[in-house]
Amino acid sequence: MRISAHMVCTAVRDDIVSGAFPPGARLTEELLARRYGVSRVPVREALRTLESEGFVTTRRHAGACVAEPTEQEAADLLDLRALLEPLGTARAAQRRTEAQLRVLRGLVRLGQQRAERGQLSDLRALGDWYHETLAQACGSPTLATLLTQLRRKIAWVYAAEPPLRATAVWREHGAVVDAVARGDAERARALAAAHVERSVALRREQRPVAARRSRQKGAVRKTKHTVNTAGDNP
Incomplete structure (x- = not known):
């Protein structure tokens, strides 16, 4: 049975909403085609639809990624x-x-x-x-x-x-x-x-997921910087 772009779009959207693909995650056509058992054509169409809905964004040198709402x-x-x-x-x-x-x-x-x-x-x-x-x-x-x-x-x-x-x-x-x-x-x-x-x-009262993730990444970078600085100045 041929799987339509609409079905692929629904599957990818559900995986984004559930957190299987977190904010910022890359969405390559090859990965998605393998995950859902389809060719790249319906995947490409699904990604275009999800980008128009705001779930996906396209970045230079990175391609399609899960959007990170502010x-x-x-x-x-x-x-x-x-x-x-x-x-x-x-x-x-x-x-x-x-x-x-x-x-x-x-x-x-x-x-x-x-x-x-x-x-x-x-x-x-x-x-x-x-x-x-x-x-x-x-x-x-x-x-x-x-x-x-x-x-x-x-x-x-x-x-x-x-x-x-x-x-x-x-x-x-x-x-x-x-x-x-x-x-x-x-x-x-x-x-x-x-x-x-x-x-x-x-x-x-909740902090949005993307904002929490961004803050966590910032905390990790700050920790690494502190460790490096401490190593340079014993």
């Missing part, structure tokens, strides 16, 4: 989420389909059950599915794509999830879905804004 860029992602997610939720209250509503209600029910039982391992996947369905329900492919990309990039930039209270989070999701079901756009917007505000506040 702390300011990371903060901007949170600001964008705070602006766009309430808008998407309000639109969903006006445009969702019955099928999308059934999926959202089912996800909330599963999420609340898992959270109450302390079965936390499934919650990240359920949360991603919930937010992607809610984004699709806004009825705007452009906005849905932006929301999905934002969530992926925030998960990548900040890596580990902040210590959220799972039962409270899924209770908030349930309230949002109730407002969406009633077609109450303003209520849905307000609930989404409050939820995002709490989530963003926790994220802002």
